[in-house]
Every structure is written in C-alpha cells, then in structure tokens.
Amino acid sequence: MSCTRTLGANALLSKQPASHLLKAFNSSLAASSPSSSLSYGTLVILRHPSPSRRQFSTTNRHPFKFTNPAPIREFFPVTHTEQIRRTPAAWSHPIYTEAEVNSVVVAHRNAKTWSDYIALGALRTTRWCFDLVSGYRHDKAFAMTERKYMIRNIFLESVAGVPGMVAGMLRHLRSMRRMKRDNGWMETLLEESYNERMHLLTFLQMAEPGWFMRLAVLGAQGVFFNAFFLAYLVSPSTCHRFVGYLEEEAVLTYTREINDIDAGKLPLWEKMEAPPIAIEYWKMPEGKRTMRDLLLYVRADESKHREVNHTLANIDYKEDPNPYSSTYKSDDRPHPNKGIQHQRPGGWERDEVI
Numbered sequence: 001m002s003c004t005r006t007l008g009a010n011a012l013l014s015k016q017p018a019s020h021l022l023k024a025f026n027s028s029l030a031a032s033s034p035s036s037s038l039s040y041g042t043l044v045i046l047r048h049p050s051p052s053r054r055q056f057s058t059t060n061r062h063p064f065k066f067t068n069p070a071p072i073r074e075f076f077p078v079t080h081t082e083q084i085r086r087t088p089a090a091w092s093h094p095i096y097t098e099a100e101v102n103s104v105v106v107a108h109r110n111a112k113t114w115s116d117y118i119a120l121g122a123l124r125t126t127r128w129c130f131d132l133v134s135g136y137r138h139d140k141a142f143a144m145t146e147r148k149y150m151i152r153n154i155f156l157e158s159v160a161g162v163p164g165m166v167a168g169m170l171r172h173l174r175s176m177r178r179m180k181r182d183n184g185w186m187e188t189l190l191e192e193s194y195n196e197r198m199h200l201l202t203f204l205q206m207a208e209p210g211w212f213m214r215l216a217v218l219g220a221q222g223v224f225f226n227a228f229f230l231a232y233l234v235s236p237s238t239c240h241r242f243v244g245y246l247e248e249e250a251v252l253t254y255t256r257e258i259n260d261i262d263a264g265k266l267p268l269w270e271k272m273e274a275p276p277i278a279i280e281y282w283k284m285p286e287g288k289r290t291m292r293d294l295l296l297y298v299r300a301d302e303s304k305h306r307e308v309n310h311t312l313a314n315i316d317y318k319e320d321p322n323p324y325s326s327t328y329k330s331d332d333r334p335h336p337n338k339g340i341q342h343q344r345p346g347g348w349e350r351d352e353v354i
C-alpha cells in the first residue's frame with residue numbers, strides 16, 4: 001500500500017498573513033514535485049488511480065489536465081491482503097430514484113419552543129463560525145467557485161459526522177448505566193454519522209486538503225465534539241433540533257451548488273464524474289454519475305438527516321421508540337422509514353408516529 005501525501009498550498013483565507021508564507025512554501029513544493037498533484041488553494045487536487053485498477057470509466061472525471069503523465073497516487077488506496085477479497089459498507093445505502101432526489105426542497109421548521117430558539121441561535125452562531133473559516137459567502141459580489149465549494153463541503157462534512165456518533169455513544173452509555181433498553185435510537189444515529197463520513201470520503205477522492213484545512217478540521221472537531229457531548233448530556237431534544245437546523249443549512253448549500261452548476265457558474269463541475277466510492281455507495285445508475293448527480297444524492301441524504309433529527313426532537317427521548325427502526329400496527333398511511341419516498345422536512349410530529 002502506498003499513499004503519498006502532499007501538503008496544500010495557500011492558507012484558507014487570502015487575507016491572512018500566513019498566506020505569503022504558504023505561497024512560498026507551495027512554490028517550493030511545486031518545484032520539487034512537478035506533477036504528481038495539482039495544488040489548488042488549500043486543496044491538492046488528486047489524480048485518480050490508473051485505468052486498469054479503476055472500476056468505472058474515468059473520462060472527464062477530473063477537470064484538471066496534466067500535460068506530463070506522472071506517477072499515479074491515491075488518497076486512500078484499498079488495502080490488499082492475502083485473504084480478504086473486499087470489505088463492504090457496514091450500512092448499505094437505500095436506493096434513491098431520480099424523481100426522489102429531484103423532489104428534495106429547501107425548508108425551515110419554525111421555532112416554537114424555548115428549546116427550539118436555543119437550538120436555532122446555536123446553529124446561527126455555529127454557521128457564522130463555519131462560514132468564516134471555510135470562506136463561504138453566497139452573494140453576487142462574492143461568487144462561489146468549484147474550489148470554494150469544495151473547501152466548504154470538506155470542512156462541513158468533517159464535522160457533520162460528529163453529532164450522530166456522540167449521540168449514539170451517549171445513548172449506548174445511558175442504556176447500560178440505567179439498565180434500560182435504548183428503543184432503537186442508537187442504530188439510526190450511528191448510521192447517520194457513517195453516512196456523513198461517506199460524504200467526506202467522497203469529496204476527499206476529488207481533492208486532498210492541505211495542512212491549513214487539516215488544522216481547521218482538527219480544531220473544529222475538537223471544539224464541536226466536546227460542546228455537543230456536553231450539550232447532549234443536558235438536553236438531547238435541543239441537540240436533535242440543532243442538528244435538524246444544521247441539516248436545513250446543508251440542504252440549502254447543496255441546492256445552491258446544483259443551481260450554480262445549472263446556471264453555468266461551475267464549468268469544471270459540469271461534466272465531472274462522481275468518484276468510484278460514490279458510485280458504489282449510492283449505487284448510482286449508468287448515465288447518472290456526474291458531479292451534479294452526486295450532489296443530488298448528498299443533498300437527499302442531508303434532507304433525510306433533517307427529517308430524522310427534527311422527528312427525534314419532537315418525541316420523548318427517554319421513553320419513545322425510534323420511529324425509523326420500528327414496525328407499525330397499521331399500514332393504512334405512510335410511516336417513517338430509511339428512504340425518501342415520504343419526505344417530512346420539519347420531521348414527523350409525535351402523535352403521528354408514537
């Protein structure tokens with residue numbers, strides 16, 4: 001197994017004094033390693049594995065051209081061993097139809113209780129911090145580019161996997177500590193964090209973050225993990241509402257990316273193909289494997305997280321079973337499930353599901 005790493009170039013925000021130092025550093029890197037990777041802002045755009053090892057066609061997958069063929073490297077190559085053929089995903093992803101992924105809408109659940117207002121306030125503060133660190137703005141004067149969106153996506157996905165894991169872990173400990181059943185919450189929460197990590201791994205197959213981004217992720221993860229851990233001990237419902245609001249923002253961001261592709265503002269992404277890890281995970285059908293298709297799938301996942309977390313915030317975390325891992329006495333109307341056939345952006349109300 002070989003995995004060559006190259007440090008990223010410019011600091012994330014160009015106004016920072018560190019950017020001059022980083023530019024100089026990047027120049028020296030470029031001189032010493034001519035073409036194994038293309039440094040692009042804080043990201044290093046990766047080359048994909050050689051065609052013989054690829055599972056899918058790579059035509060136009062990557063928009064960046066290389067004039068000189070160079071040694072191929074892979075960000076996280078598959079580990080080959082004597083005995084193991086393959087290690088499948090722990091949670092198989094449900095298959096979304098084209099109509100389903102296209103039916104996802106931007107939505108907001110109005111705050112009704114004090115808990116909701118606290119969650120919304122915390123979300124807006126968190127979002128302001130993330131926007132600042134990831135250099136995200138979406139207005140006419142500050143047009144987003146493929147690079148800026150990729151920085152944003154990687155940074156956000158790197159922390160998006162935290163809440164599900166923390167909540168699942170605390171539910172696990174609570175169940176053992178109180179010697180009571182968990183009522184099926186844990187699996188959904190851990191699956192959500194797994195899904196978020198798959199989003200991250202997908203974007204990482206397209207661009208490798210530099211050291212500045214890695215540092216930002218490390219700091220954000222450290223702060224967010226601990227803050228969410230403490231908050232979940234105090235009020236799980238408020239935390240799920242917070243995640244519901246966070247996912248509303250994720251749906252909004254990915255919708256903007258899709259709209260910008262449609263408007264011709266992201267030419268590099270227009271014909272770019274989804275990486276193999278994404279094609280396999282979402283079971284993307286032939287002919288529907290572009291970057292735009294990938295963003296539709298990711299957005300659909302975020303809309304599912306939005307619904308799940310708003311629903312979990314609506315029910316009693318102490319006693320109620322998880323509506324997403326339950327079977328129902330009557331089948332005369334839709335019930336929560338893993339798919340997105342019956343979307344409820346604001347979550348299911350308690351009297352509908354319990």
Ligand SMILES: [Fe+2]
Nearest residue numbers: 157160196199
């Ligand atoms: Fe995500």
Ligand SMILES: [Fe+2]
Nearest residue numbers: 160247302305
């Ligand atoms: Fe999400």
